[in-house]
Amino acid sequence: MKPSAFSDVEHWYRSTMRSVRSTPPLDSENFKQTDLLRVYKRVFHGFAAELTSQEAELLKTRPEVLAVYPNEMLQLHTTRSPHFLGLMNSNHVPTPKGLFRDSDYGSGVVIGVLDTGVWPERESYNDNGLDSVPSHWKGECVEGQNFTRAHCNKKLVGARFFANGLSPDETKGYSSARDSEGHGTHTSSTAAGSEVANASLFGYARGIASGIAPKARIAVYKVCWPSGCTSVDIVAAYDKAVEDGVDIISFSIGGNVGPYYLDPIAIAQFGALEHNVLVSASAGNDGPTEGTVCNIPPWVTTIAAGTIDRRFPANLVLEDGTVFPGVSLYGGPALPKKRYVPLVYGGNVSINGSGVSSGALCMPGHLDPKLVSGKIIVCERGVIARALKGEVVKDAGGVGMVLANVDSLGESLIADAHVLPTVAIPVSSANKVLSYLASSQFPVRATIVFRETELNVHPAPVVAGFSSRGPNTMSDYVIKPDLTAPGVDILAAWTDDVGPTGLPSDTRRTKFNIMSGTSMACPHISGVAALLKGAHRDWSPSRIKSAMMTTSYVVDNAGNQLLDEMTYKVSKVWDYGSGHVDPEKAVDPGLVYDLTVDDYIDFLCASNYDQKEITLITRRSVTCKKGLKAWDLNYPSIGIAFNRTRTQRYEKTVTRTVTHVSEGASSYTVKVENPPNVVITVVPPKLEFSKKDDKLNYVVKISAKKFDLPDIGRKSVFGRITWQDGRHVVSMPIAVTQFSL
Secondary structure, three states, rough: OOOOOOOOOOHHHHHHHHOOOOOOOOHHHHHHOOOOEEOOOOOOEHHHHHHHOOOOHHHHHOOOOOOHHHHHEEOOOOOOOHHHHEEOOOOOEEOOOOOHHHHHHOOEEEEEEEOOEOOOOOOOHHHOOOOOOOOOOOOOOEEEEEOOOOHHHOEEEEEEEEEOOOOOHHHHOOOOOOOOOHHHHHHHHHOOOOOEEEEEEEEEEEEEEEEOOOOEEEEEEEEOOOOOEEEHHHHHHHHHHHHHHHOEEOOOOOOOOOOHOOHHHHHHHHHHOOOOEEEEOOOOOOOOOOOOOOOOOOOOEEEEOOOOOEEEEEEEEOOOOOEEEEEEOOOOOOOOOOEEEEEHHHOOOOOOOOOHHHHHHOOOOOOOOOHOOOOOOEEOOOOEEEHHHHHHHOOOOOEEEEEEEOOHHHOOOOOOOOOEEEEEHHHHHHHHHHHHHHHOOOOOOOEEEEEEEOOOOOOOOOOOOOOOOOOOOOOOOOOOOOOOEEEEEEEEEOOOOOOOOOOOOOOOOOOOEOOOHHHHHHHHHHHHHHHHHOOOOOHHHHHHHHHHHHHOOOOOOOOOOEEEEEOOOOOOOHHHOEEEOOOOHOOOEEEEHHHHHHOOOOOOHHOOOOHHHHHHHHHOOOOOOOOOOOOHOOOEEEEEEEEEOOOOEEEEEEEEEEEEOOOOEEEEEEEEOOOOEEEEEEEEEEEEOOOOOOEEEEEEEEEEEEOOOOOEEEEEEEEEEEOOOOOOOEEEEEEEEEEEE
């Protein structure tokens, strides 16, 4: 609590800072301007300041200071998506009596997008047909370099920029909310861009571009610059977004994972939840390795990426007629038809002394122009950006590139708008091509054929190979990611400042770009959440999250279990979470698992956080109840773990509470899918609700056999609990883990 001797918290903070300064400024006005970079008041109580390491250590010793956090640098982790999500048919007609109409297309909802800013001139930000700005909105458009209040309208209702966490030489780009990188323009227009006819990238994906919530309002908070995104600025943006009145925060940014009390962003996200704001965040692009998922607090909705039923096929065609299918977004002059040119491996055309590996990777300065000129070069993926490899080949005189996956990338493909004719091929094809090149006694000749846009692709969705995987490294009792959404080959608006590859040398300019990443999946969920909020203004973030999770699906459009793009084998809960979002089912989920701030506090208590740590997260004094269990957090999924070094009894009892959100009475019956070597019993097996908002509890008894494990290791198996009343299907995954340390 602020001591009464100080008129406001800023006065108190400055006094505290003055007490630890080794060389305080002589000019008090200068002191006021430079000592406090930022004061946080809503989602986080504290301030940001530049300190020496000695001053930071001294500040930690002050009795009124709970913690001192270093400023950390984080990184940035659609014509078809609304159709693929079932919001409209193939003729771009909304589903009758569907979520679009129930929510008025999200018109009364404001989505705050924390990212690289916005290119406001894009048609995706036009406000044609929009009603007045929602009355709860209190934000503004902050003017800056090449950005005025006139750039905002009834669609783009707010724009701010934050750069206190960076030194002046790190804030290259516009000193305003204007986007010099494209990422923020892409994500914000994906979430809530207005409809734009005849959108495409070089003719690919041509159609009507639309955000998921096309009438929702957008507020941009520029926190990312070419050098990255700092925690100081991100927390400031969360603080301001909540004050401004956003309903949803879209956060396509990732960083390190650690205990929540050491993570100021996790604390800010908790503060957003306290103010009834749902946070949708990207899971990360470090898949397929397990345990790589980020943005994992239970009060955050964490989004994995999947494919949609559209792709951009291209073929590598050898002179003997052999075809290797791949993908590409190349939009320039194609190789002459029926003209084959030499195909060579980059490792065989490197400059003397460069080494085979540098040539194989097509590293800058490592290809010999005399050996590359006029040829198609096979470049292995890795180390540098995919598009940069094409630039290296082009600069060396090459006429085309084959981007070859290596073993660690498997069958997962990403289409790019390369600067020369290029096809990306999976590792199975890459191995055959390289083997053929190595064994052929004669020069190999080939060409690349581009096949534009293919729709109604099967199977889809498929979990993207790059999408970060669970388990949650901070808690076995909270399954992460939560949901999967479209995140591969997404068309959305783009900046005028860089070309579609983002390369400095790429002088092409496009109004739209096609990108892949969990950064693209996140705004899909932000848009769906906005639609649900529009349809149910009284729903809490937890209800919206539960509705999306429990109505998601795990079967693709071919009728099979969701596959993993890396191997095209069956994926698992760590890959997709509860499943792929289904907006039209989520608007009427039947039952929801609701959560309050107090429930999360109980979870922290049960997770062995001490009182000081909980106070850091929740900004309040807490007395933990006795007998709490972390696995009893009323989450829309169940995670259970057994430490075999401590127990030989593999049994646990889990409690869940469901709220009936449909009108009238309903009777639900449970269906259980047992994981291997696990028996799940649900008591009672039937739930009878008499009216809307009734709450009922049920108990899940889990009994497992001892898994086959080495002395050190872990193994997880997966099942599912589903409640059905004949109209609604309310499903949640169960993960049971055993580990030895």
